[in-house]
Amino acid sequence: MAHSLVSLCAREVVSDHSSSPFWLRWVPSELYGPLLEAAFSSCKPLAVGELVQRWPERALRVGGRREHGQAAPNRLCIQALLLAIVKGLSDQRYALQVLDLCGLQRDEGSMGDAMGGWSLTVALCTMVVQARAGAQRLQRREAERERKRFSALERERDVKRERGQWRMGKEASGDESNTDNNDLGGGDRGSTRSNGLRGEDDLTQGVRRRMEIERKRESGVTSGGGDVNSDVLIHVRADLFVNARSLDRVRMALRTLGPLKLQCRYLRVEEISVSSIRTLLDLLPHQGLVGIDVRYSSLGVSGLAELLPLLSAFPSLDSLRLRYCNLDFRRDHPGQGETLRHLSLGLAKLQGLRRLSLATLRLPGQLRVLLSSLPQPLQILELPYMSLKPADLAYLSCSHHASTLQQLDLSENCLDENTLPSIRRLLSQTSSSLQHLSLSGCGLTDGLSGLLLPSLGGCRALKSLALALNPLSRACLIDLVKMAVRMPSLRHLLYPNPLEDYQPGLDDPPSSAQLLDWPLEEVRDINTTSSQLNRVLVDSGRSDLCLTCDYFNYDKDFVD
Template sequence: MVLSLVSLCAREVVSDHSSSPCWLRWVPRELYRALLEASFTSCRPLAVGELVQKWPERTLRVGGRRKLGQTKPNRLCIQALLLAVVRGLADQRCALQVLDLCGMQGDEGEIGDSMGGWSLTVALCTMVVQARAGAQRAQRERKRFSALEREKDVKRERGPSKRGKETNGTDKELEGSDREMKVSCGSVDEEELIKGVRRRMEEKKRETVVTGLGGSRKENEDVNSDVLVHVRADLFVNARSWERVRGALNTLGPLKLQCRYLRVEEISVSSIRTLLGLLPRKGLLGIDVRYSSLGVGGLAELLPLLSTFPAMKSLRLHYCNLDLRRDHPGQDETLKDLSQGLTQLQELRRLSLTALRLPGQLRVLLSSLPQPLEILELPYLSLSPTDLAYLSCSHHASTLQQLDLSENRLDENTLTSIRRLLSQASTSLQHLSLSGCGLTDGLLGLLLPSLGGCRALKSLALALNPLSIAGLMDLVRMAVRMPSLRQLLYPNPLEDYQPGLPDLPSSAQLFDWPLDEATDINVTSSQLKRVLIESGRTDLFLTCDLLNYDKDLVD
């Protein structure tokens, strides 16, 4: 990645924190963005804090989709950013009104010191609560200062008091007449007296207006508290962070937390329903539910609530205990409720279902959707030939941009449906995953013409398929003839494994079986790279690293 002159200069400027008082005072607002990016790249949390606290623009966006080779912001830098946002609430030089952190969340335990989605969610909720507490402290200070001012006004009106503990009623009358004489003679400043009376009248008038809106003044101050900064983010909620997230969403203060994509793990249907009730209706674009025992009935219960979010485009369900293989009493009625709930999701464009055990039920789910899908992910779904036959003829086939059929066994009975599906999606499909589908050299050879016809394909994943080195070479020769393809995730050939594998190993066996140390794996990589060099395809990235493969890094 070639850096611009501005980026290089910005890195040099933020490298020395001791010089920040010199340049920060005079830097033009057009350079704040370049300096902040340089601070993140160089891991300079102090510079991040100083820039954000005086941010001169209305919107600050940090995160979004990463490019190839671009790292995520450091944890210390993110923490410095959040602290600076709270401090900037009291800084008149800060013009920030919208903080957008969408797309920045990563997975916990990633390589490096980036902040995971759960940690970032907890930090955001803490920031919202701290800002609320700070606003309350400032409000108490203002009230105390106003009380002192009123007390001073009263003293100015009354004049100096010489009364002591032994003052009797006659002395009070004399002092009162004496004070009136002093006022009439001008001993008390008439202008100060008028100011004090006017101030008290204005405050009383404001108090009357506020209490007239209904309720006490304190209650209305809480309800009508001004939001200074709207914070947009993708939230990750589980049983440990549930209470904190709910408290932050209920908090009224200078920071308002908004959610774009909601990911929940291991929480009940009732908790998910409560959480959705706290979110703004217009902001939520998608929900990702993982490792929660929803059941078909729980999903049918949530779908009507999801339909109240008009911009809901994504629904992802992973390991949610949806099992329709067994004959349960009332299953037909539950399926009917599920179908009706899906019908109400008017804007849904992405549906991801992982390990839900729904063989033979794909028509029930997909035919209910009013609009064709653009992203369909169905790994570990035990799809039957009937399911794949329906999918190849459905109204979704010609609009799919992303398709994941990983870990669904393919054979001669499903090959015709897969080829028809690829033909229907040939002009739209950009990302395809057929990892762990049991594709042998023979099956892949029959499928290669259909794969080669996908003219828009950018990434192709075929890991954990039992291919030989000959089948792998045929795959790469086909890939180099696809001008749009940028990434290919290929499987280790069977020759690279230790002896003992069965003739048709499963994906689990290929994943767990050790590679043969006596075999030089670099030989396979060199053979594949030679095909790339001979074809002149320097823009095609080949990898067998399943754990670090990321299709989203394709430009």
């Protein structure tokens, strides 16, 4: 990746932290962005903290989409950023008002030292609670200073009152023959008495004011009220990852009233009940939530029917993903028709839905009931491990979603001669819009893929194609690559290891699970396949097309 002169200079500037006191004061505001980017890429947490603590603009966005090969920000840099945000709150000159961390986190267990979604969520919630506690401590210190000031004022008034009484006593014991002086002294005593009365009034007002300030402070600490808790200084936008371990902390942060206000753009929940999901949704503003991802939660049919109406309160919601949620429709299931109607009505209320992912829900033959109720056509549809029937694919190829699909995942659904006409019709309908297609583990043999290749080649907008874990021969793979090089938009092809690369003993035909676990032959055979496929690329001049058989590290999101 080529670096501009500004980025190269920024890397050099942030490389030496000891010199930061000399250059920070002279940096113009428009250079803070390149310097912060250089500090992140060079893993300089101290520089990150100093830049963020002095951030001159109203908004700061860290995260978002990264280019292929660009690493996520280091964990230490993210922690330095969050600490700098809390420190900056004590500076009245701090300009930051919006902190956008959406898209920053990586999946737990990813390569490098990037901060995962769960860790980042916990750190954000801790930052929000600590900021409120710090603001309360500052408020208590200010109240204590105010109390001391009034105490000093009271002591001063007490001293003045005692001095006035002493002067009155001294004048009363003086020369009584000097009537003029006595008259003058009497006038002074009257003046002193009046001053004493005024001092009492001022003292009473001071005590009342102090009691009022103390009462406000106590109400702010106990009930969440008070001036500091009602004024939001920075709105923090992020994607939240909530499970049973972080649920209480997230709820506390969302309820916290303080200088930092946590907002959620994308909510991912794992292994929590519908009632807990309801509680989270009640704490989120209706505007701003664009997606929800529910994983490994035993919703069941009734839980899903309860969840869908709750989502209709979020008008910006355009993505719903349900994975491993323990849904299983069987023919002998009592009340199945009524339950499906409830689910259909719930989906019909999601007016803005554009992405729907239903993974491993086991809903064979029910695709029409679910998708036909959606008011708007989908752009992204993910249906892996759904046990789809020929009737499901036949409906999908003729539905109002077909012509608008940009991403389609049919992985691990069996494709055979009965489903082939529907698949070809579906590819014809999506030929001008489809950009990402996954048919991994669909049982495509040489014969089926040969019949499907012309339809795949007609997808003019296709950028990525995944065909891993299909039992194809090496000759069929060569034909596949020859077809791929004629697709100008295609940038990434995930191909399966050919059957010749596996050790003997596979079934005929083997399943995708067997292909995933079966040992491969020696490396020389794999290199033979790779060299033959790369030769096709070289002969066609397609240096922009990436071929890979690395199923576990394949990521279509890196494709431009």
